[in-house]
Amino acid sequence: MPANETAPTLDDVARMAGVSTATVSRCLNDPDKLTKDTRMRVLAAIDKLGYTPNFAARSMAAKRTFTIGAIIPTMENAIFARGLQAFQEELDRRGYTLLVSSTAYKTDAEEKQIRNLVARGADGLLVIGHDRDPAIYDYLKQQRVPVLVTWSYDKAEATPSIGFDNRAAMRVFAEKVLALGHRRIGMISSTSAQNDRARMRIAGVRDAMETHGLEPDTLDLIEVPYTFDDGADAFITLMRRNPETTIVLCGSDVLAVGAIRGARLMGLRVPDDVSITGFDDIELAQVTSPELTTVHVPHHTMGQMAAAELVAMIEEKREGVSQKLATTIVERGSVAAITKTKTGG
Amino acid sequence: MPANETAPTLDDVARMAGVSTATVSRCLNDPDKLTKDTRMRVLAAIDKLGYTPNFAARSMAAKRTFTIGAIIPTMENAIFARGLQAFQEELDRRGYTLLVSSTAYKTDAEEKQIRNLVARGADGLLVIGHDRDPAIYDYLKQQRVPVLVTWSYDKAEATPSIGFDNRAAMRVFAEKVLALGHRRIGMISSTSAQNDRARMRIAGVRDAMETHGLEPDTLDLIEVPYTFDDGADAFITLMRRNPETTIVLCGSDVLAVGAIRGARLMGLRVPDDVSITGFDDIELAQVTSPELTTVHVPHHTMGQMAAAELVAMIEEKREGVSQKLATTIVERGSVAAITKTKTGG
DNA sequence: TTGTAAGCGTTATCAG
DNA sequence: CTGATAACGCTTACAA
Numbered sequence: 238m239p240a241n242e243t244a245p246t247l248d249d250v251a252r253m254a255g256v257s258t259a260t261v262s263r264c265l266n267d268p269d270k271l272t273k274d275t276r277m278r279v280l281a282a283i284d285k286l287g288y289t290p291n292f293a294a295r296s297m298a299a300k301r302t303f304t305i306g307a308i309i310p311t312m313e314n315a316i317f318a319r320g321l322q323a324f325q326e327e328l329d330r331r332g333y334t335l336l337v338s339s340t341a342y343k344t345d346a347e348e349k350q351i352r353n354l355v356a357r358g359a360d361g362l363l364v365i366g367h368d369r370d371p372a373i374y375d376y377l378k379q380q381r382v383p384v385l386v387t388w389s390y391d392k393a394e395a396t397p398s399i400g401f402d403n404r405a406a407m408r409v410f411a412e413k414v415l416a417l418g419h420r421r422i423g424m425i426s427s428t429s430a431q432n433d434r435a436r437m438r439i440a441g442v443r444d445a446m447e448t449h450g451l452e453p454d455t456l457d458l459i460e461v462p463y464t465f466d467d468g469a470d471a472f473i474t475l476m477r478r479n480p481e482t483t484i485v486l487c488g489s490d491v492l493a494v495g496a497i498r499g500a501r502l503m504g505l506r507v508p509d510d511v512s513i514t515g516f517d518d519i520e521l522a523q524v525t526s527p528e529l530t531t532v533h534v535p536h537h538t539m540g541q542m543a544a545a546e547l548v549a550m551i552e553e554k555r556e557g558v559s560q561k562l563a564t565t566i567v568e569r570g571s572v573a574a575i576t577k578t579k580t581g582g
Numbered sequence: 583m584p585a586n587e588t589a590p591t592l593d594d595v596a597r598m599a600g601v602s603t604a605t606v607s608r609c610l611n612d613p614d615k616l617t618k619d620t621r622m623r624v625l626a627a628i629d630k631l632g633y634t635p636n637f638a639a640r641s642m643a644a645k646r647t648f649t650i651g652a653i654i655p656t657m658e659n660a661i662f663a664r665g666l667q668a669f670q671e672e673l674d675r676r677g678y679t680l681l682v683s684s685t686a687y688k689t690d691a692e693e694k695q696i697r698n699l700v701a702r703g704a705d706g707l708l709v710i711g712h713d714r715d716p717a718i719y720d721y722l723k724q725q726r727v728p729v730l731v732t733w734s735y736d737k738a739e740a741t742p743s744i745g746f747d748n749r750a751a752m753r754v755f756a757e758k759v760l761a762l763g764h765r766r767i768g769m770i771s772s773t774s775a776q777n778d779r780a781r782m783r784i785a786g787v788r789d790a791m792e793t794h795g796l797e798p799d800t801l802d803l804i805e806v807p808y809t810f811d812d813g814a815d816a817f818i819t820l821m822r823r824n825p826e827t828t829i830v831l832c833g834s835d836v837l838a839v840g841a842i843r844g845a846r847l848m849g850l851r852v853p854d855d856v857s858i859t860g861f862d863d864i865e866l867a868q869v870t871s872p873e874l875t876t877v878h879v880p881h882h883t884m885g886q887m888a889a890a891e892l893v894a895m896i897e898e899k900r901e902g903v904s905q906k907l908a909t910t911i912v913e914r915g916s917v918a919a920i921t922k923t924k925t926g927g
Numbered sequence: 928t929t930g931t932a933a934g935c936g937t938t939a940t941c942a943g
Numbered sequence: 944c945t946g947a948t949a950a951c952g953c954t955t956a957c958a959a
Contacts (some may be wrong), residue, residue, distance in 0.1 A: 244725055246952055257930045262954055272928065287721065292702045293638040293647075294952030297935045302638075313667065318658050322686075334698070337682060353679070357637045376632065382590055410808075419683050465865050494869050503869055520810050526846055526871050589938055602946045607938060617944065640934030642951045 239416065244461050245286040267292060297357045303549060304334045306354030308347055308362040311463060314491045315519045317365070320387070323540030324363065325575035331548050333360070334516030341524040342463060344431040348373055355380055361547045363387060367394045368433040383550040383557065387543045389434050390561040397550075397557030399543045401534060403434045406518070406564040407441025407446075410532050411486065413566060415449045419484040419512065423457040424445070425471040425496060435460075438488050441522045457482065461492070468495020473503060476511070483511060483575055490515035490522045491532055497571070506571035518567055527570035535562050583863030591629045596877045599627040610635060614805060622923065641703045649679045650892060651699030652708040653692055654806060657684045658834045660864045662710070664730070668885030669708065676893050678705070687808060689776040693718055699830040700725055708732060713778040728895040728902065732888045734779050735906040742895075742902030744888045748779045751909040752786025753793075755859070755877050756831065758911060760794045764829040764857065767791070768802040770841060771833035780805075781859065783833050806837070813840020814904040818848060821856065826918055828856060835860035835867045835876055842870050842916070853918035863912055872915035880907050 256275060264279040271279070282288075294414045296302040305328055321373050324516045325335045336359060347364075351373060361383040374396060374579060387399035414422075416519045424442055429435040443453035457479050461467035468491065476482060476499075487493035493515030500507050504561050505512050507527055515522055515531035522529035541560055550557045596603045601620060608615050609624040616624070627633075641647040650673055654662045670680045681704060683695045692709075699707060706728040719741060722729050722747060731743035759767075769787055774780040788798035802824050808810035814834065821827060821844075832838035838860030845852050852858050852872055858865055860876035867874035884907055895902045 247954095248952080258953075259931075259955080260929060263929085266954080270928070276928080287724075289697050289701045291642075293642040294935090295954075297636075297638040297642060297937090298952075299956040300935075300954090313660065313663050315659060322658065350635050356634045379632075465869055498869050503649065521866075521869075524810055524843050524866075525869065546959050592938095603937080604939085604946060604948090605944090611938080615944070620944080636936050639951090642940075642953090643936075644946085645938090645951075723935080789939035 239267075242518050244291070245288045246291070247288075249286055250279065250282045254279045254526065260573050281573075291537075300500075302358035302360055303332055304336055304357070304359050305363065305551075306336045306338065306351075306357070306359035308340060308354070309342055309365055310342045312337070313341075314463070315521060316463075316489060316491060316517055317388075318520065319536040320540040320543075324544045325540075327541045327544035328548070329548065331544070333544075333548060342428070344369065351377070352375040355382055361385070361551045362570040363543060363547060364430060365389070365406045366434050367391055367396060367398065368431050383547065385550065385557050386541060387457040389437070390559060391433070392559055397546070397559045399546055399560045399562070401562045403437035404444065406532050407438040407486075408444040409441075410514070410516075411442045411445035411515050411567055412448060414484055414486070414512075414514065414572065415451075417447055417572065420451065420575070421479070421482045421484075421521045422455075423452070423459075423475045423479060423482040423485040424488070424493050425468060425475065425485060425491070426460050427443045427463050428460050435488055442486055463489065463491060465491060465498065468492035469499035469502065470495075472499030472513075473498035474514060476503060476505070484514070484572065485511060486514050486566060488516055490517045490519050490529060493529055493571075494521055494525050497527075497529075508515075508571050512572040516535055516574060522567075522569070526572075529568045530572040531567055533565045533567045535564070538562060589636070589725070590633045591636070592633075593630055595624065595627045595633050599624045614841060633783055637743065646704055647703035648677055648922070649681055649702070649704050649705045650708065650889075651673075651681045651683065651702070651704035653683050653685060653695050653699070654710055655685055655687045657682070658686075660735075660866060661808075661834060661836060661862055664864065664881040665879075665885040665888075668882040668884070669889045670885075671847075672886045672889030673893070675826055676889070678889075678893060688713065695724070697732070700727055704729070706896045708888060708892060710734070710740060711777060711779050712736055712743065713763065713776050714884065720751070730888055730892045730895065730902050731893075732884060735904060736778070737904055742891070742904045744905045745892055746905070746907045746909050747885060748782035749786040749789065751877050752783040752831075753789040754786075755861075756787045756790035757793060759829060759831070759857075759859070760790055760796075762847040765920070766795065766802075766827045766829075767796075768799075768824060768827040768830040768832070769803050769804070770830060770837050771803060771814060772808050773805050773835070780833055787831055791906045808834065808836060810836060810840040810843065813837035814844035814847065817823065817844030817858075818839035821845075821848060821850070829859070830856060830918065831859050834844045834859055835862045835864050835874060838876065838916075839870050840873055842872075842874075853916050858919060867912075867914070870916075875914045876912055876919040878911070878912045883907060 247261050250261045259394045261279050311459050328335050340346045363385050365388045367386050386396050390398050390400040390402050423542050426439050427435045433571045448537050459471045461471045496513045505511050515529045518533035592606050595606045613903050632645045657786050659857045673680050680890045709731045712731050731741050733745045735743050735745040735747050784883035791798045804816045806816045841858045850856050860874045863876045867876050
């Protein structure tokens with residue numbers, strides 16, 4: 238009975254199979270280069286020993302890890318879950334492993350995490366949105382690590398992105414809402430500093446207001462973090478200081494669900510007393526009552542395309558090419574049309 | 583302008599600082615062993631070069647990665663988010679990094695993921711629940727990788743666990759419900775095969791029924807995956823085949839929220855027409871209307887204690903010691919008492 | 928087709 | 944306190 242059992246190495250396999258370590262290595266990485274016979278022998282040894290290649294040694298020798306890092310703002314809610322899931326599945330299909338890291342929306346934590354992923358040998362990086370210290374992009378360029386931005390599309394940016402036009406998406410949505418007669422508009426957004434997605438969505442609402450002859454500054458905006466509670470609190474604050482508000486546009490479904498809860502706490506009926514909208518169209522949008530009218534984001538396609546593009550950037554050693562995806566409006570029941578002027582109380 | 587810039591190494595730093603690589607290494611791992619003067623010189627070089635230690639090389643040489651792997655059933659909903667967040671924070675505090683991997687509830691994918699984490703040099707592993715192929719535990723023991731089970735506590739199991747008694751928690755909860763007069767009980771559970779938590783919760787309900795003189799077999803049970811939609815569908819199936827059901831106990835908040843949606847789709851009022859309960863007490867439990875009566879799980883404490891214990895197992899090279907945490911019942915509004923016999927329609 | 932051997936970037940032991 | 948130098952486990956020219 239071996240008292241000091243330790244993980245078997247290439248060497249052990251080689252010895253057992255009666256071949257050199259190079260052959261075992263080839264058997265793993267380039268099986269076709271071996272005789273069927275030796276291949277079988279090696280495979281048998283591997284199996285018998287329960288050998289698993291040592292990742293660190295492998296990546297050090299090959300200078301490749303087949304690992305891709307993703308940094309997301311939060312894992313706490315499902316906003317990024319579906320897209321990331323699709324990203325991961327596509328990566329898997331292409332032989333890559335995903336390493337996720339979340340910043341908890343602390344933008345200054347991002348740099349540290351990025352360096353960590355690079356130190357761990359990530360072959361490429363996926364990040365959410367464009368906004369970040371330029372030094373980070375410089376560092377990545379110097380390290381020759383490809384980056385792809387997602388959840389946002391902006392051809393003006395230097396970093397390639399696969400996502401959607403947050404501003405246009407929100408503008409179209411807001412225009413539809415305005416066409417329904419709403420004039421007293423409130424908005425709950427995630428903190429917009431260091432968050433181009435949030436900023437663009439706000440800008441989109443203002444664009445629409447302007448188009449409809451409303452002064453963009455009359456938008457009653459409140460910025461908060463990203464939880465249900467934040468949404469509920471913000472909603473209450475908003476309605477208290479501006480009771481004649483007829484609709485509250487939220488920067489995300491999570492905030493919107495929170496807002497609906499806030500309305501319930503205040504005894505307001507949605508959408509009879511006040512309309513509420515979301516953004517993202519995550520599963521959650523369908524569990525509230527009423528269900529959420531929101532902007533549908535093509536999470537799955539986005540994740541899949543991002544994976545394909547990032548892998549291509551790595552393997553073909555080329556610049557990434559940006560892609561703009563379309564969003565759609567999903568009407569569900571949290572929005573009512575305005576027929577006559579409503580007076581606050 | 584350096585045309586072929588590549589990541590700086592220990593060697594580069596050493597050269598620039600005019601010291602040996604050993605000194606640079608010490609500066610990173612054992613700064614006190616250096617003169618203040620040399621330390622400053624090295625630090626300056628590190629800073630100037632923007633040096634980051636290579637993870638693979640480091641873990642190969644040190645045979646330690648300060649990385650801990652966690653395998654969770656899903657990232658798609660928030661069930662594990664809070665606990666994992668706390669786990670991660672505590673790990674961080676102790677100088678470890680967390681690597682998460684999700685199986686999407688495909689239990690046969692778990693072994694592959696575990697091997698992967700081990701190959702990546704995880705110093706320890708956190709897994710959810712006890713149920714898995716014994717071969718996995720053997721493998722881990724042979725590889726000398728400490729494992730800790732969480733989300734479940736069972737002193738009868740060989741693997742140490744920090745969690746709660748799923749069966750007892752559910753029994754106590756069900757007893758309370760029965761005391762309210764409910765006799766026609768339905769239950770929606772996650773698939774219980776390979777999932778001791780789900781199985782124990784079901785058993786807990788049956789225990790309570792027995793105590794109250796009900797035949798445990800009359801429990802109308804339906805097992806489904808884990809999404810909102812699964813919960814909604816299951817609820818509808820349940821109520822159709824057994825319209826006189828007065829309460830539906832769900833194995834998780836996610837399923838319960840789905841069930842509430844199912845009730846809404848069927849035009850049933852909760853809790854007037856039918857009561858619905860959850861399990862976990864995640865944030866979601868407070869966004870539905872009515873809010874969910876559920877079993878509160880001490881996610882945060884659990885994650886924190888698990889991190890502390892696992893790190894101790896690694897650093898002190900000792901067996902883990904199990905801990906049972908308490909759960910509590912949170913009454914919110916989705917449960918009503920039964921006053922008279924209700925007849926299905 | 929297979930083997931030999933030189934790295935890959937650290938850490939750690941042992942001298943000095 | 945600091946410096947050589949031998950691992951660590953694998954990949955990959957280069958030879959045979």
